[in-house]
Amino acid sequence: MLIHGWGGYLKIDAELRTPLSQKVCKTLIDVPLIARGMGRSYGDSANASTVLQTTYLDHFIAFDVNTGIITVEAGITIRDMLKLIIPHGWFIPVTPGTSYVTIGGAIASDVHGKNHHKVGAFSQFVLSMDMLLGTGDIVTTSRHQLPDLFYASCSGMGLTGIIITATIQLIPIKSSIMTQTIFKTSCLEEAYEAFENQAQSTYSVAWIDCISKGKDLGRCVMMFAEHSNTGGLNFNLKNPINVPIYTPAAFLNKHLLAAFNSLYYIRAVHNKTKNISLSSFFYPLDAIGYWNRLYGKAGLVQYQFVLPKENGAANMKTILAHIASSNSGSFLAVLKQFGEANNNLMTFPMLGYALSLDFKMSQKTVNLLAKLDSLIMSMDGRIYLAKDALMSQNTFKNMYPHWQEFEFVRDKYGAVGRFASAQSKRLGLA
DSSP: OEEOOTTOOSOEEOEEEOOSSHHHHTTSOSSOBEEESSOOSSSSTTOOSEEEEOTTOOOEEEEETTTTEEEEETTOBHHHHHHHHGGGTEEOSSOOSOSOOBHHHHHHTTOOOTTHHHHOOGGGGEEEEEEEOTTSOEEEEOSSSSHHHHHHHTTSTTOSOEEEEEEEEOEEOSOSEEEEEEEEESSHHHHHHHHHHTTTSSEEEEEEOOSOOGGGTTOEEEEEEEEOSSSOSOOOOOOOEEOOSOOOTTSSOHHHHHHHHHHHHHHOOTTEEEEEEHHHHHOGGGGEETGGGGGOTTOEEEEEEEEESTTHHHHHHHHHHHHHHHTOOOSOEEEEEEOOOOSOTTOOOOSEEEEEEEEEOSHHHHHHHHHHHHHHHHTTOEEOTTTOSSOOHHHHHHHOTTHHHHHHHHHHTTOTTTBOOHHHHHTTOO
């Protein structure tokens, strides 16, 4: 079966092994493979010639509605969890920009959200995991039990073993409504200042215009939000409106992008506060099914990087100027504030600011991202593995200094030769 990541780039013909239960998993690891959930990583991190599909490992094991501690199988999605937990007054402590992500994928990618500056990444709230090792053993790992396996597996991109179940601490909420305030900034420096001034906000994110030049370079529409205390806990996720076909390659072009960016910025009302639904704030793109088809059959590359806080604004402006001058603007450009890094061996976040960009796949994009890789590496930044499709082995090993320790842990627990992906091979991991 031909599979690919959400970007639609780097397709591979794969054998899909789909266990119906946890017990069956042990019989399916006789060849090198990688676990795969919803396939929402953008590049090739869940691609391999043999894939263990976790579709049916999607059961709730236990949920304490008084403490907010929940145990689930790794194949269950955030979307399905929300339907259960929100009516009881609980929420996912850290969520990515889509609800179509499995819990196993969230841990393996150690996803971050709009609140990293306050609480860190997803793994901060993982209490323990049961994992199938390359040896065939199923073990429990946590910060106190096999901690080296825990810190390698959280952000380990599925390369240490197969996550079978996870126990997670949820956060309490009183409402399914978010109170959001919008700020407009005319340049990148103003946006960074606003992030610092609003650092007490639980959630913060900025849309950034990465095509404008001159005085408009880096202008932003920023959103700061809190969980409301009123409005009840009713929660209904609407079915998305699907994009039915791949659009022609010329559909998304620089003229449409420039028009959209100008309209979006003009329509935003500065310092406006309003109540919006939880799904509208966290998962706006989930309302459009198969939105990746808008980029055409060649697909897209999502590129996310983080730069250290020191000299962050100046360095980010250098990168934005490079993108703008290339005439390869991104249709989705999202800026987030990050807090301190955690102890995971392959952690992506660091104290600073992260930018996510979407580019139509083309040779021009490949050339641009190669230049950006060099720039970001020179700035001591890092590229996110869950969205990577093109990073070189040299770039990876410079950006992830603990990769050798990661390989040592993999070897210790029998993962080498058992769990591998197209990405891990490209990056020079065993």
